Amino acid sequence: MFEMRVNIISKAAQLILAGDLVAFPTETVYGLGADATSDIACAKIYQLKGRPSNNPLIVHVATIEAARKIGMFNEAAETLAAKFWPGPLTLVLPLNLGANISKTVTAGLNTIAIRVPSHEVALEVIRASGKPIAAPSANPSGYVSPTSAAHVRQNFPDLYILNGSNSEYGLESTIIDLTSKPTILRYGFITPESLSEVLGQEVVYTHGYDYLKAPGMMIKHYSPRARMRLNATTLEQNEMGLGFSNINFDMNLSESGSLIEAAANLFNMLQILDSKTKAIAVAPIPNNGIGLAINDRLKRAGA
Numbered sequence: 358m359f360e361m362r363v364n365i366i367s368k369a370a371q372l373i374l375a376g377d378l379v380a381f382p383t384e385t386v387y388g389l390g391a392d393a394t395s396d397i398a399c400a401k402i403y404q405l406k407g408r409p410s411n412n413p414l415i416v417h418v419a420t421i422e423a424a425r426k427i428g429m430f431n432e433a434a435e436t437l438a439a440k441f442w443p444g445p446l447t448l449v450l451p452l453n454l455g456a457n458i459s460k461t462v463t464a465g466l467n468t469i470a471i472r473v474p475s476h477e478v479a480l481e482v483i484r485a486s487g488k489p490i491a492a493p494s495a496n497p498s499g500y501v502s503p504t505s506a507a508h509v510r511q512n513f514p515d516l517y518i519l520n521g522s523n524s525e526y527g528l529e530s531t532i533i534d535l536t537s538k539p540t541i542l543r544y545g546f547i548t549p550e551s552l553s554e555v556l557g558q559e560v561v562y563t564h565g566y567d568y569l570k571a572p573g574m575m576i577k578h579y580s581p582r583a584r585m586r587l588n589a590t591t592l593e594q595n596e597m598g599l600g601f602s603n604i605n606f607d608m609n610l611s612e613s614g615s616l617i618e619a620a621a622n623l624f625n626m627l628q629i630l631d632s633k634t635k636a637i638a639v640a641p642i643p644n645n646g647i648g649l650a651i652n653d654r655l656k657r658a659g660a
């Protein structure tokens with residue numbers, strides 16, 4: 358059993374080193390990985406996803422030391438990395454001029470988004486390849502993000518996919534820009550309150566889509582093919598519903614009203630409903646803590 362896993366990881370590392378793509382589990386969502394030092398390998402990510410070329414990628418490394426070689430760490434970066442890595446937080450930092458990172462990764466920006474994931478399989482692939490790995494979520498650009506190997510397989514049947522359990526958090530990492538005043542560019546599992554508390558200063562949020570530094574945070578994103586209606590308390594004709602707490606529809610993000618559970622279920626349930634109906638109604642989700650990230654994804658999914 359152990360040997361089989363070692364073989365699978367080393368095959369993935371060989372593919373990465375050969376400039377090919379590999380999908381792998383992380384604690385947030387499944388990633389579509391390539392050697393971040395190779396222009397050709399990274400170009401394959403954009404091609405397979407149909408991703409706009411001005412939307413930069415996140416680089417995944419196994420240690421803070423490796424991250425320091427790529428991004429210029431300031432005090433805030435050191436503080437957040439020490440507290441939240443490995444884990445679902447991405448830091449946007451000035452790109453280290455000496456770093457060996459493909460321009461395809463940064464889309465030509467002089468900043469870089471970096472994170473150390475906590476999923477053991479992700480870490481093993483990074484270590485085995487010895488490369489920083491550029492990895493967006495492993496979905497066609499604009500579509501719902503994958504939280505299981507099966508989701509990845511549905512969209513990319515020919516891809517080499519490392520199997521892990523369903524994603525623990527189910528939402529992409531929180532992105533915080535530390536190149537000037539700490540600014541959240543994407544809500545995620547790590548909340549503004551906890552970031553502010555750890556940094557000892559208020560952290561602001563800027564909508565990625567009117568913020569040049571995050572060209573990828575389009576208004577319409579994470580979208581099922583079905584039409585979406587938010588804040589629904591009853592269902593209209595032909596709709597299927599995604600409930601929350603005591604609003605029970607066809608599926609329920611969390612009957613107990615847990616936002617953590619709701620986040621973990623969100624993309625999976627959206628994909629299931631998307632395969633069954635052309636119109637999805639979603640119950641109101643409290644807009645605090647992790648609810649900020651859930652509502653952010655829902656708003657864009659329905660845009």
Ligand code: TXA
Nearest residue numbers: 385388413414468469470493494529530570571573574
């Ligand atoms: O949880 C995650 O972060 C997942 C897993 C696979 O790690 N990855 C992920 O990647 O969500 P992706 O490509 O779906 O989202 C990356 C986001 C994009 O919105 C992009 O615009 C932003 O990060 N980004 C990347 N580099 C940036 C930079 N230098 N400045 C600002 N935003 C950046």
Ligand code: MG
Nearest residue numbers: 493494502529
């Ligand atoms: Mg994505």
